[in-house]
Amino acid sequence: MSAVQSPGADASSSSVGHILRPGLDISHKVILYLDDISVSFDGFKALNKLSLAIDAGELRCIIGPNGAGKTTMMDVITGKTRPDTGTCYFGQTLDLTRMTEPEIAHAGIGRKFQKPTVFENHSVFENLELAMKMDKRARVSLFAWLDDTGRDKIADTLRMIRLDHEADRPAGLLSHGQKQWLEIGMLLMQEPQLLLLDEPVAGMTDDETERTGELFISLAGKHSLVVVEHDMAFIEQLGGKVTVLHEGSVLAEGGLAAMQADPRVIEVYLGR
């Protein structure tokens, strides 16, 4: 994709870009902190005094029955839904309940919805290029030819999402699983510190699911990941701490084996 020339562009845009992303204070190792969050829809409590903390670099899985509040929790974190009560912090200092959706995205929280939303008529490479240019922090690159750093970043991402041999293919011709990887790659182009992934392997083949697990494991550490899933084999592969949500609050938390042996978890979710 060739660059667009804009009359307003100048070199000073690059310094503005850095100011848009405040430094994240994770000195207490916690990257995301939810406390006593409640959300009601017409009197029904979708979230009910939910408290949760995610460590920097952690790969956390969230499970629970339909309607438990998993997606609503992600809506609160990303600013789509305002909680009635409670606090929600990104790092030590950023109060997410006082930020807009774009501010939260710019602060470093990326969200993957269930349905892949890629630009079908553009190549895989161009999709990643567009994602990089949509990053407000790198605004100057929208008005310039892609530089070597940008190219390297796209090449690294293509390898990571296993689409390096598909770079020139129109995204519309990819399999469902490949489209999901491309969308994850597009999120990664914006270098989020925290990734929220809502049912990322739904509709994938077993092989694609396993490869997705490998990708998430490789991303943990550098990024923090919160993964909502119903696929227990996938959660077992990820191997992180599991939080069980039920009726809008945390029912239990721990290793998957402990959750699978917990009578309360079996009763509300796994035993069905």
Ligand SMILES: Nc1ncnc2c1ncn2[C@@H]1O[C@H](COP(=O)(O)OP(=O)(O)OP(=O)(O)O)[C@@H](O)[C@H]1O
């Ligand atoms: N905008 C809304 N208006 C009214 N009710 C809502 C809204 N969003 C969610 N709910 C309700 O809140 C509850 C929690 O929904 P949520 O989507 O968070 O569940 P979930 O744990 O993601 O479930 P699933 O596993 O099916 O995706 C459900 O009863 C749902 O119907």
Ligand SMILES: [Mg+2]
């Ligand atoms: Mg959901």
